[in-house]
Amino acid sequence: MSLWMRHHAEDHSSSSGPVCVRALGTLFFGRAHCQQDITTMGYDLYGQALISLNTDIQDAETAWSLSVVKSAMVLELYEMIAFNPASGWLKHAGGVGRLIELRGPWRHQPPEARRLFEATRQLIALESLAKRKRCFLESSEWKTIPWALEPDSKLNIYYLHDILCDIPGLMEDANMLQSSELSPEDFTTHHTVLSENIFSCLKTLYEWRVSWQRQNPDSCWEVLSTELSRSAGTQALFPIVFQFTSLPAATDIALYNAVLLLLLRLGFQVIGPQFDFSLAISSPQDINYGPLIPPGLAPDARSVAIEICKSVDYHLVDDRRGAGAFFLLFPLRVAWQALHPASPEAVWLKSIMSIIADSTGFEISRGLTRNDVIQATD
Template sequence: MADTRAPDPRFRKQPNRQSRSCKVCRLRKVKCDRVKPCHACCAHGYPSKCVYENVPDEDAQPISQAEEIRNLRDEIRDLRARIDVRQDGSRAQDLQRLDQLESLFESIRSAPPRVVESLVKDIRTAHGGLKDELVPVGPWEGHDAYKNYGRQSRGSSVSTLVVRNRGSDVEEINFNDSVEYDEDDYEDEISVRSGSDSSSSGATSIMNMQRPVVDVFVERFVDAFAPEVDLKSGRAGALRAAAGIRMFSPLISDAYEAVSVAFFGRSVQNKQIEASGFRLYPRVLRGLQDALNDPERCKAESTLVTVILLLAFESVERTTQSGVSAHVRGAVRLIEHRGPENHMYGVEHLMFTELRPYWITLMIQIGGALAARKPSFLAEEEWKTIPWSAGTTTKDILHHLLDLAADIPGLLAQSDAFQEKQLESVMSTHEIAVKQSTLWNGITELTAKLRQWVIDWVECYPDGAPREVEQTEDQDFPIFQRRDLRTGAIFTPTKISYPNLLLAQTMCLYYSFRLILSSVDKRPVDRVTPMEQYDLGCGICRTLEWYILTAPGNMINRLAFPTRVAWEAFPDGGPERQFLVEVLQLVEKRHALGLWGSAMPELSVRENSPLNSDSP
């Protein structure tokens, strides 16, 4: 007989309810304010990791500053459109409403987290209506994180940052055993003046920018360095995603402002605007140095984003010959310090995976330029697997190539150590034979893997293989000419056309890796011959026109390293070098990239190569 007794209420199963705290706060056992991202996550530098589980009732849903900002943008846009066409009495009312919305947008966009938290909660409480007490802008004026900003808003005084620059030498990032950014080399004097009086003896030119203007600069920078492209062009959304969280981090906000203003000024050839961005640079360096010295903040995504932005700054301004290398060394050490598990989600995952070609190629380059080659931590299995283990993205043809290329620094280090021991004459004949055999076996194995990669991924590429196309003079692009190595005659070869940008970038990196590996390949058989090396360099040059004319924005930076490798594959004074000189000058002119105009000597892979050698 069935038991029909009512269940004991003491043992009644409670309905499943999701926690109202985000996962990070629940794990850390701290109070969560239910803002998305919450104050705690923002304060610790992990806004993109603030995740909430689905909650059935609407009242329990987390608040999203990003959502409110989008709503405010849309309403401001609609109001401006109505104001432009209206001439009746309601126009004044719309103007007042527009002033309120813009003030509120400024508050949410740039206020400290505690202010943003209160504003957004009040908006949600009002269900779309604005309360008068929310309108004033700048209740955080004087706050440490914003006291040096040059800001101007309705009804408030002007605060202007004035900086004199005297130099531009840069050091490496400092955390633990690395080196430091030294802002003393960037600034002679920093002074903040408030009020309408802008006179100052000896001060450099001053530019006051309202926040909406800076937003325009940031959007233009993001469009250039992180254009919206499909997966077949290669992922390019990391800097765009990072720009979306900059309102939660003063460090990221400062970095975006400095880089984007300088880039805009350079792109429109306005020295005053460019200098305004450059003057913000010392404060970004100080903020970054403080973050790197903090045991917890040094692993925050805001720190990683800022380091990447400074790399972009150097590609635009090229403040010194060692600037790019210094920032790269710091970025690579920062990534290693963070560990692979901190690159599985969000902006951090995008920053690591999208820029992985830079990390691997520049690990190769740094070793060559500094004669300090060593195996790369990126060759370890955990770095090839863990960042993708959450399924945030999947590996494509490029990343499968990079899995193999990560082993190249280790082989270069073996070769350097072997040659050094030979010169010192400290090895026996047996030791020489063993070390030489180990090196050759490593080169043989990696060469075989690269050839198999071509079979598995290039020859079976779903969108088709690269095509040979005749070069014509109707395109505004230099004509590449090469030599017939048997006769010495100069002729115009075909150029290479690709089904998409991803394959073009990948093939140029493949040519580069084969060239670099061949530089230490002394095997008696099956090694790359000088003629094959020349053809690999020509393969890069024959790709440049298609890629540079096809790639949107500054995605052409993805071919910076292959272009420099090709430069070093050719003799000075030949038609190949002349073609590359014209290409570099063209890119600098069209895209305002100072790095390309210098012929990128800091990307040299030659051991002990002086940074100024072979520059046009």
Template sequence: MLEDPQLVPDSRVRKSASRQSRSCKVCRLRKVKCDRVKPCHACCAHGYPSRCVYDSVPEEEAQPISQAEEIRNLRAEIRDLRARIADRRDDSRDQDLRRLDQLESLFESIRSAPLSVVDSIVREIRSAQGGLKRNAVPVGPWEGREAYETINTSASPSRRHLLAGPDEDFNDVPELDEDGDRGELMSVASGSDSSSSSSSGTISIMSMQRPAVDVFVQRFVDAFAPEVDVKSGRAGALRAAAEVRMFSPLITDAFEAVSVAFFGRSVQDKQIEASGFRLYPRVLRGLQDALMDPERCKAESTLVTVILLLAFESVERTTQRGVAAHVRGAVRLIEHRGPENHMYGVEHLLFTELRPYWIGGAMAVRQPSFLAREEWKTIPWSAGTTTKDILHHLLDLATEVPGLLAQSDSFKRANRASIMSAQEMAVKQTALWNQISELTAFFHQWRRDWVDTYPDGPSQEVEQTSDQEFPVFQQRDFRTGAAFPPTKFSYPNLLLAQTMCLYYAFRLVLSSIDTRPQDRVTPIEQYELACGICRSLEFYIMTAPGNMINRLAFPTRVAWEAFPDDGPERKFMIEVLQLVERRHSLGLWGSAAMEELSTQADSQMSRE
């Protein structure tokens, strides 16, 4: 019996059908040519390297080329080779040195060569043909374009030209002489005398600089984006941003400025710290140019840079209002980008992980926030990149608070100016009270639904002890007026600790405008909410890795405003602020108690 030829499987047809497109999803959607590098040139040029995603394909030749993967491999081989060279004194040392020169040249080519060249270079590595066949090294940084040429490694361009590029203003670029700050900076990071470095050309200069910067960036990332599990709260946004910094000159400069300054501050070396400061104006100029460009202002690199400058201000606190200014700038940029641009990759992580900052910033300016719109509560999570947890369900409620603060301020101004009739005032007052009552009820319901049934259990009360580094919190007894040490809160994980501190803070801010004749939050209840934050500080500060403690900056300031000036509570908080500043090298946590984070109406008027 003859089989129907249409039903006979054809291996050639099956093989052809199984092969998928070699272009990334974005290029296929936009119907443009893809160079199959990951991330590809088109995605990098549009400022969205993290969106460059490829479908899995069965054939090795159809796999995208990963620059990041090859860079990691080369770094590991260079590190091992340097260790062998340091231990050897025989004839093979010269051979290893030559191999090291080749690897370093290849590393620079992969790291920063034009994307049209990277494909063939990586293929040479993967096919194990051996040797360096293309000495492509940068003659200037990527300043919105690629400025490269294939030259011999014995050429030695100006060091200032390597750092600044052909069109850069040299007045704001630190010198690279071995006797200057920059030379000392690299010597500290590499652990060796910079004068012992080879002077055989461009590659030796770059090999002295880049490992040092990488050390600083890694230390900064470990501090501000520590690797934690979801029960501690996600903290990988800046780590993910660091992995794509090579594809954006703006992000590269921003990471260098912030990480160098942070490293200098953490090791208390003023010269290193000053080197980061000198790079800061260049980053600000680059950011300003990006914000003026209609397309680049929505790019991933622009958002990352704004967040990095926020981190820089938390470290250095260059002005009393620097942190608040960068938070407001980030919020305006996020609104301009729209919720659809925060569904994937680094952009999604930056929006969701730092969402408490954006809401806290809206409360500080006491103005209605776009974050209260339904699309901002749903669209960023619609792709399933992450899912909402106990914290984000709380933040959904907190987005309503800034609008109520604005209504309260408007009502008070109208009342003082006597521009409305008594009936109109009564109607507006009743409407405000109803909204406050409704939101307060939602907060209570959230606690019953999420905290009382928390899978890992509730917080526990533990006795405070004085034989430890952390200050002892003193609470007042309103009946006797005496101060006593209450129990402190111990939580099953950091996520619940952060969430509860924010819950206390949001309730406190809302209660500041609660003037209802009945069922209002009383002054004693406000005091207990503030004490809840203070009783949680030790657990979070002594448990949180890196600089995750910044996540409690806003609740700490809110608690500060709830206590009298000369009470034992304020004394405790001053000691805590100084402890954090000392342990974490964060200028934000100074004795000024982070006044730029204040949510009080009089503080807002003074800022204006």
């Protein structure tokens, strides 16, 4: 349990804090230890937590508080473990996003509020991705104001989150191109603008990757695969896998590859087979990327997905499996989408998703190889 969650369990400034944390902890323990009676208690506590959170939101004194945001974040994690119904996590991600948006970027300048904002920003963006709807986090004020008092506190990974927050808007614009109401002139204009925006976003992503490598040299190397890879299939699909200097380094690269896959898919969808994603950057020659693919040089989307697959062993080693699995969920989903569903790699990934669900309690992992989980309706 994270430090902020421990504090929230003892926070009585709002009524929802303790019961939300109890619901999450009870469900997690029941799922992790296959104790159905304890799991059922977690379900019961969840009902109480929803009522309590709703009461806090309707209270003028607590509705804007950081405590209410924390309670909503706790229930967001609860839904990722419960994963019933399938869209539950989306509703809570949207709820957290709405609370954050109503509070405004200035309320997230104090260190504690900023750290919570940083912790939930990716999930808010994923909710918008799932709906293919523009995210309020794409605006410049949400990318600058929370860090304005301490600019150096904005870490490299948060600039990658900036790019992720732009993609839902690109998806919405791509959907608009398919509208029958557009005149040929409007279609041409929108198509040109969107194509330029996709290239611009891809260029920013590649520049981020170059900057990251300069700051993290020699951060990845190849090793023999572990028993985990072989347990997920009848053959060792990846006899050589990646080792990293740290979990943050591994999760940074996995998220970068996931964002890259989303942009490649958009590029081919909007621009077509002539989309040349290598043109977005002239990669510096003085940087050694080790076994990782340099920006702009991936031969295809499949090779990017395979790079994510080769990081699974590192993420899921016992001493970092919980955190590693959590940060790997989204990249694995995007990698699976980039592969043919009947391919050995996709079948292997599906097995890995089940291993994550069984060993960490994140039941949502098992559902990530279903097409409807990321295609929620409003």
